[in-house]
Amino acid sequence: MRSRIRAIGLALALAWITCAFAALVLPSPAIAALEETEILDALDKVSEDPNLSPERKIRTLRWLDDRKQSERRKSGWISWLEGLFQWIGGASRLLLWIAIVILVALLAVFLKRVFSGISYTPQAQTPQAPTHVQEMDIRPESLPDDIGGAALRLWEQNEHRAALALLYRGLLSRLVHSHAVPIRESTTEADCLTLAAPRLRADITEYTTQLVRVWQHAVYGARKPAESEVRALCVGFNRNFPLAAQPAEGAS
Known part of the structure; x- marks a missing residue:
């Protein structure tokens, strides 16, 4: 200066x-x-004069700063990654719920396929046959093989009630053990007829109805049946209910 x-x-x-x-x-x-x-x-x-002028223009050469350019490039990628992570952080809750829903749906489909392949068939329980009905012993071993003949001999010996009781006991035993009629200990005479009708043939049903009616009239009505009627019941018992009888048509 x-x-x-x-x-x-x-x-x-x-x-x-x-x-x-x-x-x-x-x-x-x-x-x-x-x-x-x-x-x-x-x-x-x-x-x-450039030497006397108060202002000067000086031109100089400078190297390009590669570091700044690389930093700019890196800063661009970094800013993109930062934006991506910020978006993921904001949408993380939504993505979590979507993942939970998908997993639950897959689990439901899996369980449905597993349980659909399992078929449950309840086993039919065969009811145990009763030994007594209305305090009357109906076990086969407590009865004679020839029930009709034994009842007729009791009738001829004037043991009328015992003869009718033997016929009725034999009827209940054969209905339960030969025809699988679901009779229980508390089954009444009327219930017996209702349960037996679908499992018997028409002629056997008619015989059963007649025997039950004679029993009811003698026990509850104190009415003695005719001897011919009792003989017919005794003779027809073994024909309608033989000892080794198989379940009749209609029986299940």
């Missing part, structure tokens, strides 16, 4: 000396014109 000021002062001094010299040599009008032009030219030269 000081060198510039000194140069400007030296140029002004030279211009002043030139003007003074011209004033001594040239006439006054010419001196005035020369003085003005010389001063302007001197100032222009001084301003054009």
Whole structure:
């Protein structure tokens, strides 16, 4: 800065000396014109001199900074990844519920396939045959093989109630053990007829109904049946209910 000021002062001094010299040599009008032009030219030269100008333009070469460019590229990927993780973090709850729903649906489908392949067939439990009905022993071993003949002998021996009781006991035993009629200990005479009808043939059903009616009239009505009627029941018992009888048509 000081060198510039000194140069400007030296140029002004030279211009002043030139003007003074011209004033001594040239006439006054010419001196005035020369003085003005010389001063302007001197100032222009001084301003054009790069060494005396207060401003300078300097051009320099610089290497490109590769690190900054790589950092910019990296910053672009990093910002994208940051945005991705932020989106995942915001949608994590929704994704979790979607995953739970899918797992539950898959589990339901799996369980449905597993249980659909399992068929449950309840085993039919065969009811145990009763040993007594209304306090009457109906076990086969408690009865004679020829029930009709044994009942007829009791009737002829004037043991009328015992003869009718033997026929009725034999009827219940054969219905339970030969025809699988679901008779229980508390089954009444009317229930016996209702349960036996679907499992017997028509002729056997008619015989059973007649025997039950004779039994009811004798026990509950105190009415003695005709001897011919009792003989017919005794003779027909073994024909309708033989000892080794198989279940009749319609029996299950």
